[in-house]
Amino acid sequence: MQFKFYWPLWLLIILLLFSAGGTIGAYLALSTPRLSRITKVGLIGLRLLAILILIFCLTQPIRIGQENINPVSNLLVLIDTTSSMGLVDVQEKNTNRLRSRLEVVRKWLFENDLGRTFSAKSDLYGRIEPQFYQFWDDQITKIVPDSGTNSLLPKGYETDFQASINQVALEWRGQPLAGIILISDGGHNVGAIDFEEIRQLQTPIYTLGVGNENQPSDVQIKKIEVSPIVYVGQKAPLRATVYQRGFSRQKTEISLRNESNSISSKTITFADETTILDQTIDFEIEPKAEGSLTYTIQLPVLEGEATAENNQKSVTIRAVKSKLMVLLVDGYPRWEYTFLKRTLKKNADTEVEGMILKTSPPFSTKSDVKSIEAFPTKIADLLKYDIVVLGDLSSSQLSIDQKRILVDYVQQFGRSVVFLSGAVSLGNKGLLNSELADILPILAPKGCLFSETEVDLKLTPLGQQHSPMQLSLDFDQNQKIWHNLPALSGWFRNFKLKSSAIVLAEHESESIPILTYFQSGLGKSLLLSAEGSWRWTFESPLQKSMADQISSGSHYSRFWLQTIRWLSARVSNNPIHVTSARINYQIGETIELIVYAYDANFMPMTQKEIKLNVIPSDNLSFQLSTDEVGTGVYRSTFTANTTGRYIIQASVSNSEDEIEIQVDSNTSEFDKPYLDKELMSTLASGTGGIYHQIDNVSAEELADLISAPSKPVYQTVEHQLWDHPLIFLFVLTLLGGEWLWRKRCGLI
Incomplete structure (x- = not known):
């Protein structure tokens, strides 16, 4: 006192x-x-x-x-509700009944009242209050345990531990956290987990595993490898990779179909799983007509399989006409010209005509050296070619009329031009200040500056999706290939992109555009603002993926052949053009649509109301609104919630265009249909938490393990x-x- x-x-x-x-x-x-x-x-x-x-x-x-003034500490309980949590593989104790993983979670939450248990365990360090969340895909929502557990239903196609943990940690930033309880089967399938980033949250994660950790019997189509562009009337290889466990030496049928039409089926015998789990089966396809074609590989459901969700997989490709005419033009016989011409000549599906333009004789009849007059001066002559490749030319090496018909060739007739640039063409006396500036994707009135330093490329997010950039059908392998390609010998800078230009690849460290695509009128142009792509012919054989072995050829030839095929796909003469980065998507993905709108004079139409109508295969169509993202360029997105073929129709001012895309099931949730105990244990031990199988721990035991994050604080x-x-x-x-x-x- x-x-x-x-x-x-x-x-x-x-x-x-x-x-x-x-x-x-x-x-x-x-x-x-x-x-x-x-x-x-x-x-x-x-x-x-x-x-x-x-x-x-x-x-x-x-x-x-x-007086103890410790604030309430929060305990964040994250419950995985993605599709794999609906698998029925957990045997109920003392019975032979199997329950789904989410049924086990609901039962455990009902029998273990975490809120009441932690309230009863309050001590000098303060009270701990659980906060409950469910997560799937990129969604995370708060639930009330008394009534919310009935809403724990399997949904979604992706499990992302990192994003979910970061999101709830950000929501409770600045408030005391006793820890995070993660209830899941460990089926993380969105990239690699950055454990160091999670450790920096300084919050212990207690993981509760759900499911059977023993790998179940299952068969699945892991992937399909086929060139994204094939030729009408020609056979093309298609390879399926099949995984199996628990069916060693058993026989089954594997079938290939196009839409509802069966193309081929084979009887296969599964290998001994002690030596090999993956097998490859080769098919051949032969498109009969141009357009988008969807092929499906399917396995029957075998007795004892964990899930049938991964027994089929589809892929959509584009069939184009067999022979393409390419006009390759340059200002002098450089390596870029030589290697590209050699590649196109070797390919049975392209015909190439080469020209080295000179302003004065001599002109040899036995070489590619031609006079300026050899280049077409009439649009009818130029339209014989499906695509034109312009190399390192000065503005004076083409007449004004020749340059004007090149602009019409692109804007009015829907053809494409590739600018395989050099120091002359992008200099102050090059093509940037000529009539061809209208179809180039960049602006540089004083010309570009050339840096004679090597440059490695990095794909942009859009470039990662575009078909010409797919040097492997495996996403991670494709990224690795681009990263390991020989460096380009030099690059250009000091320019600005036009508003509707799309960058597919950029300087790895400078973020300067290197490969840029541009929609001009009804046609397209592509600019490589660097030199030395011919170096890609010398990559190591070790860099080649399985897909390369199917299609053969170097990454250099694959890139240019795919690029020319993609650019040669022409649109109608309608002044509206709708595009999508890919034609293959998985359910749950966001699909981006770009619409280019032009008037009768092929000038961009601004501030127009573009009507976009999406018709899924179930015919329950819906409309989308668009945002103008550039001069005459409009953008819209939607999420594919059903599988099948989608028809996208765009219309404005009595003109319309349409494209088709294919949406297939996302089976990544079932690639590992077992409890990944190793991942769950690593996540817990790396953050100071503990891993438990959910059936082997009670709320009281968790309350004994988890304490408030701070020492007791008193005030007088x-x-x-x-x-x-x-x-x-x-x-x-x-x-x-x-x-x-x-x-x-x-x-x-």
Whole structure:
């Protein structure tokens, strides 16, 4: 106890002595009426006790105490509700009944009231309050455990531990976290987990595994490898990779079909799984007509399989006419010209005519050296070619009329031009300041600057999707190939992109566009603003993927042949053109659509209302709105929620265009149809948490493991003892009792 008073102690003592002396003297001096000794002592005692209490209050006594002020700590409970959590593979204890993984989770949450358990375990370190979330794909929502567990249904096609953990950690940033409980089967399938980034959250993660950790019996189509562009009337190889476990040496049928038409079927015998789990089966396809074609590989459902969701896979390709005519033009016989011409000549599906343009003789009839007049001067002559490749030319090496018909060739007739640039063509006397500037994707009135330093390429997000950039059908392998390609010998800078230009590849460290695509009128142009792509012919054989072995040839030839095939696909003469980066998507993916709109004079139409109608295979069509993202360029996106073929129709001002895309099932959730205990354990141990199988741990055991994140914090609290109504009532009772006693004795 402590006292707070501002009077000197001696003054309080004098006040006490004076009050006590006055009271005692007054009662002892009374002669009438005559009072007994006991009465006098009693009255004096009551008065003195009241005086003592009042003087005690004047000292302002207080009691000093310590109060625990720890805030509530939150425990974040993340529940995986992606598709794989619907697998039925958990045997109920003491029965032969199998439950789905989410049924097990719902039952565990019902039997283990985490909120009540942690509330009962509150200690000096404060209270821990669980917060419940479910996550799937890129979604994460909060649920109430009492009523929300009934909404825990399998959905979604991707499991992303990293994004989900980061999202809830960000939501509760700045507030004390006791930890994170992650309930899942460990089926993370979105990239590699950055464990160091998760450790930096400084939050322990306690993982609860759900499912059977023993790999179940299953067969699946892992991937299909085929060239994205094939030729009408020619056979093309198609390879399927099949995975199996639990069906060693068994026979089954594998079939290939196009739409509903069966093309081929084969009887296969699964290998001994102790030596090999993956097998490849080769088919041949032979398109009969141009257009988009969807092929499906299918396996029957075998007895004892964990899931049938991964027994088929589809791929959509584009069939084009067999022979393409390419006009290859350059200003001098450089390596870019030589290697590209050699590649196109070797390919049975392209015919190439080469020209090295000179302004003065001699002109040899046995070489490619030609006079300027050799280049077509009439649009009819130029239209014999499906695509034109322009090398390192100065503006003076083409006449004004030749340059004008090249612009018409692109904008009005829907053809394509590749600019295989050099120091002359992108210099101040090159093509940037000529009539061809209209179809180039960049602006540089003073010409570009050339850097004679090697450059490695990095694909942009759009480039990762575009078919010409697919040097392997495997995404990670494709990224690796581009990263490991020989460096280009030099690159150009000091230019600006036009508003609707699309960058497919850029400088790995400078983020300068290197490969740029541009829609101009009805046609397209492609600019390689670097030199040395011919170096790609010298990549190591070790860099070749399985897909390369199927299609043969170097990455250099594959890139240029795919690029020329893609650019040669022409649109109609309608002044509206709708495109998508790919023709193959998986359910749940976001599909981006770009619409180019032009008027009758092929000038971009701005501020127009573009109508986009999407017709899925179930014919439940819906419309999309668009945003203008460039001059005459409009963008829209939607998420594919059903499988099958989608027809996308775009229309404006009585003109329309349409494309088709294919959406297939996303089976990545079933690539590992077992509990990944290793991943769950690694995630827990790396953050200071602990892994448990969900059936082997209770809420009470978790409460013993998980503590509040901080030491107890106390604050000093002062309790005033004198400022209390009971003291006032007690003093009033003493003085009132004295008054009544005195009255009874006749003193009043």
